[in-house]
Amino acid sequence: MHKALSLLALFVGSTVWLVGADKPADKTQFDFETADDIKAWTNLELPNAKIKEPTVKIEFGSENATSGKHSLKLTFAGGQWPTVTTTQVTEDWLTAQTFHADVTASRPCVIGFTALLEKSQRGGEWEALTSRWTKTAFLKKGSNHITASIPDSNQYGVHAKRGKMQRFEIFMYAPHDGEVVYVDNIRLSAEKLPQPQKTEFKLIGTDITLSGNSSANAVQELGKKLKDGWAKPEPKTVADVEAAFAAKFADLKKKHPNAGMAILRDGEKGTDPKKPDAVYAGWKDAYWNSHGPDSNYADRAGNQGKNASQEIFMRHRSPLMQVDLSSIPVGSEVLAAQLLVVRANDKYLDDRNPEKYPTMWVVEPCNRAWEEYEVNAFQYAKDKFWKEIGGMSWGEDPDFSPVFLAHGAGQGKVNAWEFTDAVRYWTDGKHANYGFMLHGTGADYMTGHTREATDIKNRPAVLVIYAPK
Numbered sequence: 001m002h003k004a005l006s007l008l009a010l011f012v013g014s015t016v017w018l019v020g021a022d023k024p025a026d027k028t029q030f031d032f033e034t035a036d037d038i039k040a041w042t043n044l045e046l047p048n049a050k051i052k053e054p055t056v057k058i059e060f061g062s063e064n065a066t067s068g069k070h071s072l073k074l075t076f077a078g079g080q081w082p083t084v085t086t087t088q089v090t091e092d093w094l095t096a097q098t099f100h101a102d103v104t105a106s107r108p109c110v111i112g113f114t115a116l117l118e119k120s121q122r123g124g125e126w127e128a129l130t131s132r133w134t135k136t137a138f139l140k141k142g143s144n145h146i147t148a149s150i151p152d153s154n155q156y157g158v159h160a161k162r163g164k165m166q167r168f169e170i171f172m173y174a175p176h177d178g179e180v181v182y183v184d185n186i187r188l189s190a191e192k193l194p195q196p197q198k199t200e201f202k203l204i205g206t207d208i209t210l211s212g213n214s215s216a217n218a219v220q221e222l223g224k225k226l227k228d229g230w231a232k233p234e235p236k237t238v239a240d241v242e243a244a245f246a247a248k249f250a251d252l253k254k255k256h257p258n259a260g261m262a263i264l265r266d267g268e269k270g271t272d273p274k275k276p277d278a279v280y281a282g283w284k285d286a287y288w289n290s291h292g293p294d295s296n297y298a299d300r301a302g303n304q305g306k307n308a309s310q311e312i313f314m315r316h317r318s319p320l321m322q323v324d325l326s327s328i329p330v331g332s333e334v335l336a337a338q339l340l341v342v343r344a345n346d347k348y349l350d351d352r353n354p355e356k357y358p359t360m361w362v363v364e365p366c367n368r369a370w371e372e373y374e375v376n377a378f379q380y381a382k383d384k385f386w387k388e389i390g391g392m393s394w395g396e397d398p399d400f401s402p403v404f405l406a407h408g409a410g411q412g413k414v415n416a417w418e419f420t421d422a423v424r425y426w427t428d429g430k431h432a433n434y435g436f437m438l439h440g441t442g443a444d445y446m447t448g449h450t451r452e453a454t455d456i457k458n459r460p461a462v463l464v465i466y467a468p469k
Contacts, residue, residue: 118163282324290390322435
């Protein structure tokens, strides 16, 4: 038998307590029903800001109210991170578990919320980032319910050690001129959010299945599974790798006389037998930083598609790469392939040395048509947004597929990983080639050369041996 709920609204200062018989009360922070509720909000203007953001128009919204009859209507005039702010905050934040807000948007976009305490700081330094609470949310067109956990196990963000609550803010990432969003029913809950569902990650070419709530967890699990088989790598040069691959090509031609070989590296000639003098220009690579906390949103919006080298590390700090495979004739049998990445940093970190400790790297395929000079942790192309920060979404219509196309230990200065299954995956006619992210367990830290490297031989490459039909 269902027990009927009796609800009683108690108004205490600026907080509304919604009391229910079956669950702890939610504490409404902003409901935007009175003129004072709107007057409490102003545009954020920082005295030392390098860029002055366009003014956001703040007014009553008679549409898209999810509680009561009104909402907060924000009309933007462009900008990068225009922000509205209020000092009418309560101490409820210090005991709440979960943040809730309702936002209605006219298109997919990114909006954010920030809470600051007495000792919170602005800025991009680590101490400042961890001193304030922020939630960035990826919105779909229409109505969106946003939730976020408030307490942090590291005592980041909202914590009594930072004093009393001081301020609450709403911001938007790169809004269009004239764009309107409606915000309503901002409240706090004593209930914790459920744990994220686990995703299975398949290791292609094996019967290994990995589990976790992210590919970052899955690669950690893989590293542990395979660490006992690790052997210290033997140093090699790019010339060594290419010579060994050429020897494999000569051997495979005995069985496949019509086999061809391609070295797919920007600036290299001879990759297309039909155009022997054509210079290959089919690589793309771009780095972004998805490193938390959410208050790191300015850095997350950066694009590093033109750098001659880039960090290659863990899932939240690694690059996207894409190699054009169209010079391989359709229907060819892929006989062998390798991914070659050359390290730009000459020295290893003491605790991240691939010549001393087991390491693991994986290749995770992307499902979005990303733009090299526009992609960042929020968007894969201008105004085209990932489902989650850094494309870390593996559910329905995932940003990245929950599969690892290649894997292997770090090999020092020059890394040449088995890549046959990956090339087969993109040339089987079933999977679009939108490239991949190369990332690892964190046991190795690499700065890798990109396609912009001055020395052509330092640029990343895919070596392929194939047999046309």
